[in-house]
Amino acid sequence: GAGVSQSPRYKVAKRGQDVALRCDPISGHVSLFWYQQALGQGPEFLTYFQNEAQLDKSGLPSDRFFAERPEGSVSTLKIQRTQQEDSAVYLCASSATGTTNEKLFFGSGTQLSVL
Amino acid sequence: GDSVTQMEGPVTLSEEAFLTINCTYTATGYPSLFWYVQYPGEGLQLLLKATKADDKGSNKGFEATYRKETTSFHLEKGSVQVSDSAVYFCALSDTGNQFYFGTGTSLTVIP
Numbered sequence: 001g002a003g004v005s006q007s008p009r010y011k012v013a014k015r016g017q018d019v020a021l022r023c024d025p026i027s028g029h030v031s032l033f034w035y036q037q038a039l040g041q042g043p044e045f046l047t048y049f050q051n052e053a054q055l056d057k058s059g060l061p062s063d064r065f066f067a068e069r070p071e072g073s074v075s076t077l078k079i080q081r082t083q084q085e086d087s088a089v090y091l092c093a094s095s096a097t098g099t100t101n102e103k104l105f106f107g108s109g110t111q112l113s114v115l
Numbered sequence: 116g117d118s119v120t121q122m123e124g125p126v127t128l129s130e131e132a133f134l135t136i137n138c139t140y141t142a143t144g145y146p147s148l149f150w151y152v153q154y155p156g157e158g159l160q161l162l163l164k165a166t167k168a169d170d171k172g173s174n175k176g177f178e179a180t181y182r183k184e185t186t187s188f189h190l191e192k193g194s195v196q197v198s199d200s201a202v203y204f205c206a207l208s209d210t211g212n213q214f215y216f217g218t219g220t221s222l223t224v225i226p
Contacts, residue, residue, distance in 0.1 A: 004158070031212065042121075042204050042216035043159070056213065091159070098212065106158040
């Protein structure tokens with residue numbers, strides 16, 4: 001695709017609901033990242049995939065957060081039993097290969113509001 | 116651990132003014148350094164980068180020099196335009212493919 005696509009653009013959830021956020025990276029990109037951006041803050045790393053392998057999930061804040069990329073392309077970030085502190089913009093980014101200093105391409109994000 | 120400290124905003128400048136946004140970093144290795152920009156309603160996009168000490172990244176009139184001795188990567192532009200109004204994020208990438216971002220600096224340029 002032309003860029004990284006995320007859906008939905010906005011999501012409102014009641015506390016305790018499960019949500020699933022989708023990311024379509026640029027076609028052929030090997031690396032995929034999820035970030036959480038709270039209001040007025042910079043993006044905070046959540047997890048990283050290289051193809052279908054989740055190489056780093058150290059940033060996931062709790063076991064309620066789960067991410068997958070089963071076929072090495074589309075990724076889903078799932079949050080179970082949402083809490084108010086989960087309210088944030090969730091950003092997905094991809095890069096062409098797995099090198100450290102490579103440019104990231106970001107999606108526009110999913111803004112999650114937990115009521 | 117690795118981290119980035121960025122000048123707090125918001126910053127308001129008149130058109131054609133000189134811009135500096137300060138950024139310092141802490142890293143255990145030899146990171147690559149980046150400036151990302153987020154225009155209103157859009158996703159973050161790479162503005163410029165530098166991969167080793169003394170490198171200068173430049174793009175769209177912006178530049179930043181990787182200073183290892185002061186662990187800094189300050190963003191500068193000689194003459195800002197209204198279209199430069201955005202949020203600017205300093206970031207570093209070390210081994211392990213993690214990127215660490217600063218908190219962002221909001222810039223508003225007034226005509």
